Amino acid sequence: MTVSVNDEDINVIVEGFSLKDTLDCGQCFRWKNISNSEWDCFEGVAYNKHLVLCQKENLLVFKDTSLDDYYKIWQEYFDLTTDYESIKSIITKDITIKKSCEYAGGIRILKQDPWETICSFIISQNNNIPRIKGIIDNYCVTFGTRFDNTYSFPTPEILSTKTLDQLSITKAGFRNKYILDAAQKISSGHVDISKINDMDIDEARELLRSIKGIGPKVSECILLFGFYRLEAFPIDVWIKRALDYFYKDGFPQDITQYRGVAQQYIFHYIRTCEEAIPKEYRKNNL
DNA sequence: GCCCAGGGAATCG
DNA sequence: CGATTCCATGGG
Numbered sequence: 001m002t003v004s005v006n007d008e009d010i011n012v013i014v015e016g017f018s019l020k021d022t023l024d025c026g027q028c029f030r031w032k033n034i035s036n037s038e039w040d041c042f043e044g045v046a047y048n049k050h051l052v053l054c055q056k057e058n059l060l061v062f063k064d065t066s067l068d069d070y071y072k073i074w075q076e077y078f079d080l081t082t083d084y085e086s087i088k089s090i091i092t093k094d095i096t097i098k099k100s101c102e103y104a105g106g107i108r109i110l111k112q113d114p115w116e117t118i119c120s121f122i123i124s125q126n127n128n129i130p131r132i133k134g135i136i137d138n139y140c141v142t143f144g145t146r147f148d149n150t151y152s153f154p155t156p157e158i159l160s161t162k163t164l165d166q167l168s169i170t171k172a173g174f175r176n177k178y179i180l181d182a183a184q185k186i187s188s189g190h191v192d193i194s195k196i197n198d199m200d201i202d203e204a205r206e207l208l209r210s211i212k213g214i215g216p217k218v219s220e221c222i223l224l225f226g227f228y229r230l231e232a233f234p235i236d237v238w239i240k241r242a243l244d245y246f247y248k249d250g251f252p253q254d255i256t257q258y259r260g261v262a263q264q265y266i267f268h269y270i271r272t273c274e275e276a277i278p279k280e281y282r283k284n285n286l
Numbered sequence: 287g288c289c290c291a292g293g294g295a296a297t298c299g
Numbered sequence: 300c301g302a303t304t305c306c307a308t309g310g311g
Contacts, residue, residue: 124291125291125292125294126293126294127291129291129292131309132292173308174308178294212295215294217292217293217294234292235292237292239292
């Protein structure tokens with residue numbers, strides 16, 4: 001990986017990384033596609049920093065940021081220093097995962113902000129991705145702080161002072177009471193999410209599920225996308241279909257440490273590739 | 287009008 | 300225990 005600075009922009013040469021697939025595979029919700037005919041381009045916010053990031057082949061161009069923030073935030077956020085070839089050599093022993101990697105093997109697991117990830121996946125329940133993005137944007141615009149022509153994600157302290165009536169403007173519906181419970185428990189210190197990194201995964205699951213609206217599936221998403229627990233394994237409707245169709249005899253056991261990564265490749269593959277599974281499996285009529 | 291969406295809580299048997 | 304039902308909202 002080569003890093004250089006060119007007239008305010010930061011150029012990074014990467015291998016086996018796809019910006020588009022990474023930001024478009026349903027693990028994050030605040031990146032806007034502003035691509036043109038030549039470049040894949042996305043604009044977004046993470047950790048209260050604004051970024052425009054473009055990719056053409058092996059070249060990544062970071063705009064509206066600094067070399068300091070590149071090393072402090074973005075290199076980590078996009079998980080650019082992890083050897084994914086090594087991970088894939090383990091999980092692609094399974095034929096379905098191998099096909100998923102051939103379809104979109106440039107996906108990386110993002111290291112997102114834990115609090116934002118908790119809210120995002122509470123909002124995700126019984127919802128679809130375009131609407132999740134809209135609701136999260138409503139939260140930021142309504143309750144976040146304006147900076148760099150965009151908005152921060154509102155803190156638990158801010159949200160804990162709001163009423164359900166005030167939150168209703170976000171259109172999150174019945175999920176607002178779950179967001180409020182999370183904001184209250186975390187801002188009061190009743191739930192201390194800073195301890196999760198030092199917990200074993202079952203202990204972390206139990207802590208997260210003490211928040212209303214966080215069940216088996218959402219807790220796995222939070223652990224995978226907000227705490228980089230690559231062994232967390234979210235089972236949503238799409239993964240259920242994959243388990244039904246590809247894994248009648250069970251999911252491979254020898255990839256347990258990276259099954260979250262495998263899960264994300266499979267999720268993106270069967271959700272966005274028309275011929276991944278038969279039409280009748282893309283419905284809930286089994 | 288119906289079904290569905292990166293589900294979970296409450297209730298029922 | 301497992302199985303059902305309800306929950307808000309908007310797109311197809």
